[in-house]
Amino acid sequence: MSWFLLFIAGLFEVGWAIGLKYTDGFTRPLPTLLTVVSMVISMVLLGLALKHLPVGTGYAVWTGIGTVGTALLGIFLLNEPATAARLACIALIVGGIVGLKLAT
Numbered sequence: 225m226s227w228f229l230l231f232i233a234g235l236f237e238v239g240w241a242i243g244l245k246y247t248d249g250f251t252r253p254l255p256t257l258l259t260v261v262s263m264v265i266s267m268v269l270l271g272l273a274l275k276h277l278p279v280g281t282g283y284a285v286w287t288g289i290g291t292v293g294t295a296l297l298g299i300f301l302l303n304e305p306a307t308a309a310r311l312a313c314i315a316l317i318v319g320g321i322v323g324l325k326l327a328t
Contacts, residue, residue, distance in 0.1 A: 226276040227325070233269035234289025236262045241294040245302065281328050288321040 243259030250256045266286075274282045295314050298304040 226273045226282075229269045230273035230277065230282055230285055231289065233266045233273060234286050235293065236266035236269065237286060237290035238293030238297065240266060241290055242297050242301070278328065281324050285321050285324055288317050288324075292317050292321070 240259045240262035243255055243262055246252065246255040247259055248255070270282065270286050273286075292314055295304075295310070299306045299310075
């Protein structure tokens with residue numbers, strides 16, 4: 225259950241990271257509200273997951289999910305570049321996440 229909570233927390237991290245772009249410097253009320261709600265949910269779920277997971281592993285996986293998800297959505301939603309080097313680095317992060325899961 226802790227890994228599931230951590231995964232969902234990572235998805236909400238992606239939500240608030242992408243949401244920051246749409247807040248326009250926190251000047252748009254609805255995107256700002258949704259971003260803040262995503263932040264709170266992400267942190268609460270991370271805290272719950274860390275009750276049963278090592279903090280180093282949990283935090284690294286949480287940020288890894290957020291990093292990979294945000295980078296991929298940046299490519300698909302915000303027309304950020306999808307170079308071979310960038311995709312290879314994203315793949316390395318995924319490998320690290322999988323490695324931490326298998327090692328725990």
